[in-house]
Amino acid sequence: MQVSITEAKANLADLLHRAEAGEEVIVTRRGKQIARIVAVRPSLTTEQRRAIIEEVRAMAPPTKPGGPPAARSQDFLYDEDGLPG
Numbered sequence: 298m299q300v301s302i303t304e305a306k307a308n309l310a311d312l313l314h315r316a317e318a319g320e321e322v323i324v325t326r327r328g329k330q331i332a333r334i335v336a337v338r339p340s341l342t343t344e345q346r347r348a349i350i351e352e353v354r355a356m357a358p359p360t361k362p363g364g365p366p367a368a369r370s371q372d373f374l375y376d377e378d379g380l381p382g
Contacts, residue, residue, distance in 0.1 A: 299323045299330070 298320060305312060305324045312322045312334055322334040341349075376382040 299325055302326055302331075305334075 298315070300308070300312065300322060302324060305322075316322055316334045316336045319336065323330050324332040324334065374381060
């Protein structure tokens with residue numbers, strides 16, 4: 298919906314109710330769009346964020362078991378005395 302500045306001033310409460318209901322209100326000046334009134338999305342709680350992270354983790358492919366740990370991945374480069382081999 299588009300309204301002029303004059304209409305917006307006169308009907309601000311109604312326009313805010315419309316925005317809360319999900320409608321987008323465009324304010325115009327001399328026929329040019331200058332502002333948009335939309336509802337503010339509520340921010341996520343910590344629990345909601347954690348739930349989203351867990352959902353994403355569940356979608357990841359499983360890790361391959363076994364193999365050397367990353368800390369030991371280059372041990373083959375050295376001999377028993379710790380010298381380059």
